[in-house]
Amino acid sequence: MRHVSSFDFGLTGFAERFHQDWRHDGSAEDLLATLLGPETDPRVVWELRCDAMSMRSGLTGEEIETLWVAGTGGTFWFGPDGVWQSGPGWLDTIVDRCDRWLRIHGAPEPEPEAGPQLADRVAAEITSMTASVPERLDPGHVVADALLRCVRVSPDLAFRWSLRIARERGWPLERSQYERLVALGEQFQYGEFIVSDAKHLTE
Structure with a gap:
């Protein structure tokens, strides 16, 4: 599951899509939908879901938002005037969309977490x-x-x-x-x- 691509993967790979001009590609949900296309490798979706679940279950809302904002170069922020209301809510959306995709397209065989x-x-x-x-x-x-x-x-x-x-x-x-x-x-x-x-x- 670590060899789908030579580049970053999971939640950190997804964060890379939120570059300075990402809004030209649509909303945050649009970028997520693009990643979760019908031809996407199930391992890509599974890695994204696992990362989002790990952060959602193990970190505070403030920690989630701190890492996501820093990892997207400050182009995606939270709160009433932000891209999304809260970090936990954003991760819940990612997990929900991944679960929907996996129910339709099938999930890969789970593997132990690396390292x-x-x-x-x-x-x-x-x-x-x-x-x-x-x-x-x-x-x-x-x-x-x-x-x-x-x-x-x-x-x-x-x-x-x-x-x-x-x-x-x-x-x-x-x-x-x-x-x-x-x-x-x-x-x-x-x-x-x-x-x-x-x-x-x-x-």
């Missing part, structure tokens, strides 16, 4: 990655704290969020840090570009 034994390594790398982040790039360290909380829920998802957010916010990486991230990505059996897309942060 629960890597939780300590993921937490250590997130701590290392965020330790030197200037206050202006993570005011109050709320993103760093949410990432570490996410490790308890899913080390795999927390690691992918850390990579996505580092790219979105321009968090600098030391060469040695990047090499450790590459090795960790290999442990998770990620596709070619999930970690390497962050290589420019070492320059």
Whole structure:
């Protein structure tokens, strides 16, 4: 289930669609519907659902919103004037749409979650990655704290969020840090570009 694409997948892969000009492609639900097309690989839908369920069941509303807003570069925010009323509500919508799709098209054979034994390594790398982040790039360290909380829920998802957010916010990486991230990505059996897309942060 980790080899559908060489690129990011699940909730973090979906977050990538909310780039600066995403509204030209329709509403948030339109982007979700596009992802959940009739020809979509069932494994893609399953990964998205699993990620959304993990966050919904294991994180607070504030933590969910913190990671999603940071991971979409601030183009998708919550509240009365936001794209969606709340983070938990958005994840509920994603899970509901995935469940509908899977009932119609069929679900893949479930596999064990990747890398629960890597939780300590993921937490250590997130701590290392965020330790030197200037206050202006993570005011109050709320993103760093949410990432570490996410490790308890899913080390795999927390690691992918850390990579996505580092790219979105321009968090600098030391060469040695990047090499450790590459090795960790290999442990998770990620596709070619999930970690390497962050290589420019070492320059």
